[in-house]
Amino acid sequence: MRILITDDDQVCSQILSGILSPYGTCQLAEGGEQAIRMFTNALVRKNPYDLVCLDILMPDMDGHATLSCIRSIEAGFGIMGSAGVRILMVTTRDDPESITTAFRRQCEGYIIKPIDEDQVKKQIGQLRMKSFDEIK
Amino acid sequence: MVDALNNNERRALIFAPANDQAGQSLQIALQQVGFSVALVIQLSHGLGAFRGDRAGEPLYSIVIILGGQSGLSGPIIAQALRGVPELAELPIILVSDTPVPLARCVVISRLMDNADICALALQEPKHWQSVGVIRPDSPRYSINNTTSTVNGIVTEVDTPRKSSPTQSQETKEDNLGKATEISDIAPVSLSPNRSGVLPIIPMSLPHTVVTTPDEEFDPNPLLKICARSPGSAKEIAALIRGDLVRALNDFPRLQSNGDLTALSKAAHKIHGASGSLGAMGVYNTCLTLEKAAASGNHSECQVAVNAAVSSMLRFVQRLDRFFLTPN
Numbered sequence: 001m002r003i004l005i006t007d008d009d010q011v012c013s014q015i016l017s018g019i020l021s022p023y024g025t026c027q028l029a030e031g032g033e034q035a036i037r038m039f040t041n042a043l044v045r046k047n048p049y050d051l052v053c054l055d056i057l058m059p060d061m062d063g064h065a066t067l068s069c070i071r072s073i074e075a076g077f078g079i080m081g082s083a084g085v086r087i088l089m090v091t092t093r094d095d096p097e098s099i100t101t102a103f104r105r106q107c108e109g110y111i112i113k114p115i116d117e118d119q120v121k122k123q124i125g126q127l128r129m130k131s132f133d134e135i136k
Numbered sequence: 137m138v139d140a141l142n143n144n145e146r147r148a149l150i151f152a153p154a155n156d157q158a159g160q161s162l163q164i165a166l167q168q169v170g171f172s173v174a175l176v177i178q179l180s181h182g183l184g185a186f187r188g189d190r191a192g193e194p195l196y197s198i199v200i201i202l203g204g205q206s207g208l209s210g211p212i213i214a215q216a217l218r219g220v221p222e223l224a225e226l227p228i229i230l231v232s233d234t235p236v237p238l239a240r241c242v243v244i245s246r247l248m249d250n251a252d253i254c255a256l257a258l259q260e261p262k263h264w265q266s267v268g269v270i271r272p273d274s275p276r277y278s279i280n281n282t283t284s285t286v287n288g289i290v291t292e293v294d295t296p297r298k299s300s301p302t303q304s305q306e307t308k309e310d311n312l313g314k315a316t317e318i319s320d321i322a323p324v325s326l327s328p329n330r331s332g333v334l335p336i337i338p339m340s341l342p343h344t345v346v347t348t349p350d351e352e353f354d355p356n357p358l359l360k361i362c363a364r365s366p367g368s369a370k371e372i373a374a375l376i377r378g379d380l381v382r383a384l385n386d387f388p389r390l391q392s393n394g395d396l397t398a399l400s401k402a403a404h405k406i407h408g409a410s411g412s413l414g415a416m417g418v419y420n421t422c423l424t425l426e427k428a429a430a431s432g433n434h435s436e437c438q439v440a441v442n443a444a445v446s447s448m449l450r451f452v453q454r455l456d457r458f459f460l461t462p463n
Binding site: 008009010011012014015018019055057059092100104113114115116117 | 175357358360361362368371372375376379401404405407408409410411412413414419
């Protein structure tokens with residue numbers, strides 16, 4: 001299981017990494033652009049990520065744009081629908097516009113910070129990823 | 137609303153004609169009858185505007201197509217939905233492009249509880265043949281030449297336009313039969329964004345109130361997360377301490393310089409991280425500061441900076457005590 005955590009805040013990244021490390025290998029990106037590079041490289045090397053966690057407010061490319069970009073890249077690789085990577089938004093943004101935009105741009109889950117371990121695990125369970133189910 | 141989207145609650149996806157308030161009024165009305173989420177997408181934007189499934193499960197529990205009785209957009213959307221394996225069993229309801237009465241939304245809500253709804257075959261005009269939609273709104277079509285009912289639920293009832301002569305009669309017969317207008321339910325104005333999608337209207341967005349016995353820092357969640365690697369808890373604590381020390385300098389400086397944009401971003405950074413560490417005092421004061429700075433209110437910022445600095449100082453002191461504890 002390969003997990004990409006994207007957050008410009010290292011504290012949040014480390015906390016998420018601590019929560020998700022039992023599920024697989026966590027790699028960290030400090031912004032959307034870096035996340036896109038890492039995601040694309042992983043696809044090219046046929047070793048894609050299984051889960052991407054995205055913050056929304058980031059200095060270079062925000063989480064919504066990153067989300068759209070990831071789905072576009074997947075489409076370019078012929079990856080559609082449920083075959084795509086699971087994307088979990090983890091953000092302080094709790095306004096309806098941010099939430100609906102994220103789901104419309106094809107995320108699978110949305111968590112509002114502060115990060116709560118139980119909430120993250122619950123969301124992971126709902127993503128129905130095989131490897132996660134095995135750990136549960 | 138987040139829970140509704142994250143969990144498998146009753147969620148409707150509405151395809152509506154462009155520049156038509158019917159979609160908006162239906163969106164509001166559905167929420168009145170128990171739908172947790174109703175998204176509106178303009179017919180002309182097609183299926184590209186939404187993701188139809190989540191890990192093999194439909195992201196929506198029902199699709200409602202408004203209009204399309206004479207046009208082709210509606211049937212095309214319906215056929216495309218039927219072609220996606222994960223969505224093949226999703227109930228699709230077709231209603232006319234008039235304002236949809238609240239009573240009709242109650243019917244739609246009840247239809248969803250009927251497991252056999254998708255098995256019904258309709259005698260439809262050619263555009264709708266083999267699409268398998270339900271028409272709760274029109275008496276012009278029938279199911280197998282019989283009255284259109286689903287286990288006793290009448291599904292074919294007319295939805296007259298607001299200005300039609302039949303409306304007054306319907307209103308007399310059905311207290312809920314009045315065409316639902318936005319202003320009837322919520323004093324809001326809606327406009328589609330550039331992708332043609334109208335926002336969800338939060339009927340009651342719950343305000344999150346988080347309390348903790350120790351508002352400055354509760355190390356227990358952090359220690360639990362880092363249980364397998366206790367040293368990493370102190371690494372994370374060191375990271376936030378560094379951020380706090382920087383913020384203690386930056387907040388007053390940015391406020392006095394009048395750089396409220398940078399101040400809002402700086403407060404946001406501390407706000408997100410501190411809450412995740414259980415430092416709810418810092419979390420709340422930085423959230424207040426972030427909002428005050430974003431609104432451009434200098435006097436509020438002054439007060440908020442003082443409060444944030446005070447709580448951050450206490451947080452740093454608690455962190456320093458935490459560093460002294462054995463792993």
